[in-house]
Amino acid sequence: MGFIGALASVALILQILVDAFETTVLPRRVTHRFRFARFFYVTTWKFWRVLASRFPAGEWREAVLGFFGPLSLLGLIAIWAFGLILGFAVLDWSLGMSVRVPQEEPTFWTYLYMSGTTFFTLGYGDITPATTLGRALAVAEAGLGFGFLAVIVSYLPVISQIFSRREVLIALLDARAGSPPSAAVFLHRLAKSRDMQAIDSFLAEWERWSAELLESHLSFPMLAMYRSQHSNQSWISALTAVLDTSAFLIVAVKEHNPYQAQLTFAMARHAVVDLALIYKTPPISPDLDRLPEGQLQRLRELLREAGLVLHEGPAVDAKLAELRGMYEPFANALSQRFLFALPAFVPEADIADNWQRSAWMKRAPDIESLPIAATGDGHFE
Numbered sequence: 001m002g003f004i005g006a007l008a009s010v011a012l013i014l015q016i017l018v019d020a021f022e023t024t025v026l027p028r029r030v031t032h033r034f035r036f037a038r039f040f041y042v043t044t045w046k047f048w049r050v051l052a053s054r055f056p057a058g059e060w061r062e063a064v065l066g067f068f069g070p071l072s073l074l075g076l077i078a079i080w081a082f083g084l085i086l087g088f089a090v091l092d093w094s095l096g097m098s099v100r101v102p103q104e105e106p107t108f109w110t111y112l113y114m115s116g117t118t119f120f121t122l123g124y125g126d127i128t129p130a131t132t133l134g135r136a137l138a139v140a141e142a143g144l145g146f147g148f149l150a151v152i153v154s155y156l157p158v159i160s161q162i163f164s165r166r167e168v169l170i171a172l173l174d175a176r177a178g179s180p181p182s183a184a185v186f187l188h189r190l191a192k193s194r195d196m197q198a199i200d201s202f203l204a205e206w207e208r209w210s211a212e213l214l215e216s217h218l219s220f221p222m223l224a225m226y227r228s229q230h231s232n233q234s235w236i237s238a239l240t241a242v243l244d245t246s247a248f249l250i251v252a253v254k255e256h257n258p259y260q261a262q263l264t265f266a267m268a269r270h271a272v273v274d275l276a277l278i279y280k281t282p283p284i285s286p287d288l289d290r291l292p293e294g295q296l297q298r299l300r301e302l303l304r305e306a307g308l309v310l311h312e313g314p315a316v317d318a319k320l321a322e323l324r325g326m327y328e329p330f331a332n333a334l335s336q337r338f339l340f341a342l343p344a345f346v347p348e349a350d351i352a353d354n355w356q357r358s359a360w361m362k363r364a365p366d367i368e369s370l371p372i373a374a375t376g377d378g379h380f381e
Contacts, residue, residue: 005094013087020080024155062231069225088141089115098130119145162216163226169209170238179354180232183244184299184346191306203264206242214271230354237343240331243268247323254309269327276330281337283329291345299346
């Protein structure tokens with residue numbers, strides 16, 4: 001039994017070290033059959049979804065869901081640390097390691113306590129190994145614990161920085177595409193600005209954002225659980241709005257070179273499909289059409305009024321539907337998996353942007369009505 005216990009403890013220690021290495025240090029997709037980190041997130045997310053469903057939809061539910069990402073990461077680290085402490089305790093206990101214990105016979109709890117103080121390098125010295133092998137294991141555990149904690153401490157800021165970079169462009173969508181973002185609002189505001197050339201730089205920026213999203217969420221899948229500051233914003237809604245915008249620009253807008261829109265669509269679609277694969281969410285078509293005929297005609301009227309010249313006809317509608325079918329089922333599956341709301345292609349009503357809202361004043365004016373330039377005498381044009 002001692003030999004079996006020793007083998008089991010070594011297997012546990014190695015499994016945790018490999019899992020922690022693959023999760024924190026190895027920046028790539030790991031494809032073997034079992035990973036403890038994945039099992040942990042799948043299990044705890046199911047429990048957290050049930051807990052969040054107890055709260056009414058809205059800010060309270062979003063607040064509860066927002067805690068999951070950071071808390072789950074801390075919980076995973078704590079389980080790794082406890083697993084390593086338990087593994088070394090079982091190893092010492094299984095080998096019957098002789099220890100110096102003041103005024104009592106050593107039990108399993110004695111070995112667990114000694115393992116904990118050694119792993120965290122506390123150095124109390126009240127319980128110490130009495131053999132050469134025991135001392136060697138204690139040194140190995142202390143070194144492992146020191147290195148493990150150092151890697152974890154350096155890992156947390158990396159996650160925070162990647163999350164912050166992801167959120168910057170999402171926040172910039174607020175004044176450009178509304179809250180939540182939509183292709184209709186973005187295209188309408190852009191058309192009213194009479195600066196269609198700005199679309200290419202915007203799309204190029206979102207092409208890079210989509211590539212960074214794919215890379216970062218493949219390397220650190222727990223980032224998908226991190227939610228944006230506002231409940232009407234998310235990485236899924238931003239990605240979907242960019243895909244909607246790119247698809248419409250490709251097939252429906254005249255006097256615009258679709259090349260950059262095609263590049264952005266390709267990268268964003270690549271991201272949404274691969275992320276659905278990584279998170280094991282099979283594509284699910286939305287229950288309701290996100291762009292029915294009535295809303296499509298309304299969108300065209302708004303854009304024509306703003307000065308855009310559009311392609312129209314059954315062939316254009318069919319091509320737009322084909323492009324939407326390439327990404328909507330994957331985006332919808334991810335939104336259901338992580339309890340994000342999928343944005344509307346055309347919003348139903350005039351909704352205030354996040355920047356227009358405040359707890360201390362009424363809604364701010366629309367961005368189109370703001371003064372845009374100041375003359376030398378202090379007056380606005």
